[in-house]
Amino acid sequence: WIDDKESVLVPLNIWKRNATTFPDMKGRTVYVGIDLSKKIDLTAVSFIFPDVDKFLVRVHCFIPSSTLAEKEHTDRVPYRLWKEQGHLTVTPGEIIDYNYIQAYINRTVAENNWKVQEICYDPWSATQFALEMELDGFTIVEVPQNLKRMTEPTKAFRDMTYEGKLLHEDNPLLNWCVGNAIAKIDHNENIMLDKAKSTNRIDPVVATVIGLTRALSHDLESAQGNRVNNHFSVQNYSF
Secondary structure, three states: OOOOEEEEOOOHHHHHOOEOOOOOOOOOEEEEEEEOOOOOOOEEEEEEEEEOOEEEEEEEEEEEHHHHHHHHHHHOOOHHHHHHOOOEEEEOOOOOOHHHHHHHHHHHHHHHOOEEEEEEEOOOOOHHHHHHHHHOOOOEEEOOOOHHHHHHHHHHHHHHHHOOOEEEOOOHHHHHHHHHOEEEEOOOOOEEEOOOOOOOOOHHHHHHHHHHHHHOOOOOOHHHHHOOOOOOOOOOOOO
């Protein structure tokens, strides 16, 4: 990084303009981004649904029970309330057992009859998880956290939010993480999320950007069958 600078990825007031109520999502095409993070911290799963000129984002997070009270105090956010609201799963024990994430994805996909195109993940410390998901019949794609892979989807996350093309369900946990997200930008305007400089946890934002690395290549013509309803305008949006 030469003459690099830092910037808030998306101002929270801009992000919250894109909150909406999703219709019935049964049978939809979906890309999945996963940020397994450290086993004592938040792990995030992001479901990204192509919809002609837009993407709809739904996230869910996991935290180990042994660190719940401590993290609620240090992070100063209501993790237990978010669990009650259905945004967070608390897994038993000292660390997150990735089998819970595997089971959650399988169950949620089956219940909604979603057509999973790919599951995208950071290969760091996730080899066994990826093998297990592949054995479950999913297409697994490695997305290393480097400048070359992350610039385009990070810019897309930012730009589509400003353009009203990245919609979400006003999940308070996701909103908090978006508000924490800091990006570093080099002199060539390359951009990626900076976990070290971000003000607090950003795991579901990272998971969404990881999923966008592949969702952006989706054939948007085929997404016309996924149009959610008439109040979403239809435009030709190319990446």
